[in-house]
Amino acid sequence: MKLDGLTFTYAGSTDPALTDLNLTVEAGEFVAVTGPSGCGKSTLAFCLTGFIPHSFDGVMEGKVVIRxxxxxxCLPGELAGIAGLVQQDPESQLCTLNVKDEVAFGPENLCLPPAEIRRRVEWALSAVGLSGLTERAVHTLSGGEKQRLAIASVLAMRPQLLILDEPTANLDPRGCREVLAVVEKLRQEQSAAIIVIEHRLQYLLPLSDRLVIIENGKITADEKPPRLCRIAPAGSVGVSSLKTDVSSKEPGDGSAQQGASPVQPLLSLEEVTVKYEQKTALNKISFSLYPGETAALMGDNGCGKTTLLLVLLGII
Known part of the structure; x- marks a missing residue:
């Protein structure tokens, strides 16, 4: 992949979103791209897959060459089997009713033989930890599960250039490690070039050959990550490491200091159970939240966090 003087200005804007970008990524390279919000990272991702200039109005100068x-x-459809993009919002690229069909959609459009499509679907779902959810309706998945599904749908196309825009945004620490391990395996086994746009660099830098920093639409750094980042344990702090500390503390009862009138809970759940078809999403959940309290809700993807929030909102 090569960028040569890439500049892009969106229609209606006088300020370029990207300015004179020059960048080369070789087959098998793993490149981390970071920078502040609004600096042009997502615009770069659209340029790398042909959505810019074909699907966004604006003026593009310079060129992007992919393989x-x-x-x-080349239209985006012509590049689909070469460059794959996982966007920030997984729901924006999910378009079928169930998990299996979603992952099969891309390979089907590449006109692959049915047997090969089945193999790719099984491999991609297994790779992201969704192999047991093949018949699940997409709308019943949690946010993290939808993120994994979006990644699987792109992995199934076996792209030679894989671009992931904030792929860990909806994943728990374990999910981050698992998904990035799959991406690393794709790089090693198929010499795919990987570009990951991320803020959560603690998971990413140990895998990265280069770190590219974008500020105000310009590349301000393109260097190898510090050695310290390579040897640090990525994502070493997670739910499991918090359990001992949390369990050693008594939960707040929301009561005022001794002698004051007791405070009534703002909300209270008593043995709430929710089942989706054959799956129990919540099993006898009980807790109270008092005025002025802040509660941290943590757990693995698919453990019931989203369902609990829907219960609290009265949607379930």
Missing amino acids: GHDTRS
Whole structure:
């Protein structure tokens, strides 16, 4: 992949979103891209897959070449089997009713044989930890499960260039490690070039060959990550490491200091159970939250956090 003087200005804007970007990524490289919100990272992702200039109004200067294909003359559909993009919001790229069909959608559009499509679906779902959810309706998945599904749907196309835009945004620490391990395996086994746009660099830098920093639409750094980042345990702090500390503390009862009138809970749950078809999402959940309290809700993807919030809102 090569960027040569890439500049892009959205229609209606006078300020370029990207300015004179020059960057080369070789097959098998793992590149981390970071920078403040609004600096142009997502715009870069759209340029790398041909959505810019073909699907967004604006003026593009310079060129982007992917495996010998100039994106100015190749439509996104022509690049689909070469460059794959996982966007920030997983729901924006999920378009079928169940998990299996979602992952099969891309390979089907590549006109692959049915047997190969089945193999790719099984591999991709297993890789992201969703192999037991093949028949699940997409709308019943948690946010983290939808994120994994979006990643699986792109992995199934076996792209030579894989771009992931904030892929860990909806994942718990274990999910981050698992998904990035799959991406690393794709890089090693198929020499795919990997570009990951992220803020949560603690998971990413140990895997990265280079760190590219974008500020105000310009590349301000393109360096190897510090050695310290490579040897630090990525994502070493998670739910499991908090359990001992949390369990040693008594939960607040929300009461005022001794002698004061007791405070009534703002909300209270007593043995709440929710089942989806054959799956129990919540099993006898009980807790109270008092005025002025802040509660941290943590757990693995698919453990019931989203369902609990829907219960609290009265949607369930």
